[in-house]
Structures are given as structure tokens and as C-alpha cells.
Amino acid sequence: MRLGGRALLYFGGNAEDVAGNRGVAVQLAAARPVERLVLVTAYDSLLNVARQYFWWLPVGLLLRDRYESARRAPEASALVLVVIAAKDEIIPRARSDALAAAFAPRQAGVVVVPGVGHNTLDLSPRYLRSIAAFLAGPRAAPGVLEAGTG
Numbered sequence: 001m002r003l004g005g006r007a008l009l010y011f012g013g014n015a016e017d018v019a020g021n022r023g024v025a026v027q028l029a030a031a032r033p034v035e036r037l038v039l040v041t042a043y044d045s046l047l048n049v050a051r052q053y054f055w056w057l058p059v060g061l062l063l064r065d066r067y068e069s070a071r072r073a074p075e076a077s078a079l080v081l082v083v084i085a086a087k088d089e090i091i092p093r094a095r096s097d098a099l100a101a102a103f104a105p106r107q108a109g110v111v112v113v114p115g116v117g118h119n120t121l122d123l124s125p126r127y128l129r130s131i132a133a134f135l136a137g138p139r140a141a142p143g144v145l146e147a148g149t150g
Contacts, residue, residue, distance in 0.1 A: 009035065022039055022041070026042075027072050029076040035078060036080075037080045038081045039080065040083045042069065042096055042099050043069065043092075043095035043098075043099060044068075046066050079107065082109070082111070085120070085121040086113060090118040109134065
């Protein structure tokens with residue numbers, strides 16, 4: 001999304017997308033100025049996710065595209081919203097938390113949407129409300145927006 005030649009938003013992730021788009025969105029935000037970055041069911045590194053599932057394989061040698069988002073996060077100046085599915089059966093919560101922690105203090109807000117999994121997150125009204133509130137909010141850092149279980 002652009003306004004007056006400046007990018008306003010990069011959006012990475014939803015239930016239908018391939019795994020890499022979250023990493024691409026972080027890399028874009030690190031390389032080009034953008035106002036906001038929304039990351040849904042995101043992870044710090046695809047390599048770290050793969051290692052959790054395939055601990056017995058040499059995934060470091062096998063995985064070509066690693067999408068090391070946590071490494072690029074400090075380079076991004078955008079305000080960030082990380083949306084996490086509380087019952088995500090694909091991306092471990094620790095991987096999303098590690099990515100959020102890689103941004104500068106108070107740069108990234110985290111919303112945990114209760115009762116939903118990786119592929120049902122976008123069916124929750126809280127998912128859309130949290131993104132809409134983030135996009136409509138002030139240009140100040142979002143802080144932590146932990147939704148909890150309510």
C-alpha cells in the first residue's frame with residue numbers, strides 16, 4: 001500500500017500464503033522505508049522452525065531459503081504488529097515471540113488471538129479488529145498489545 005510515493009504497509013502472512021512471505025515482508029521493511037509492518041503467524045527464522053520439526057535432519061544443510069527475519073528486524077524502522085494464533089499448530093509460539101523480541105524496544109506490538117489455530121486465525125473477528133486498530137492508531141510505537149484469553 002502506497003501514499004504519495006511512500007510505502008505505508010507491508011503485510012506478511014495469512015493462512016493461505018506460503019511460508020516465505022513473512023520473511024520477505026521483514027526484509028522489505030529492513031531495506032525500504034515503510035510506516036507499518038503486519039506479521040501474521042510469523043517466525044524468527046524458517047530454519048529454527050524446521051529444526052523444531054525435523055531435529056534429526058541436517059536442516060541447516062538442506063534448507064536453501066532460511067528467511068532469517070530476526071536478523072533483519074533491527075534494521076526496520078516501521079511500527080510492527082505481530083499477530084499470533086494461540087493454538088497455532090504450525091508455527092511454535094517461541095518462534096513468534098523471538099521475532100517480536102528482535103525488534104527495537106516498543107517497536108513491535110503483539111496480539112495473541114485466543115481459541116484459533118494457524119489456519120483458522122483469519123476467521124476470528126479479533127484478528128481483523130487488531131489489524132484495523134493498529135493501522136488506524138497513532139504513529140507512536142504500539143507497545144505490547146497482548147490479547148490474552150478474553
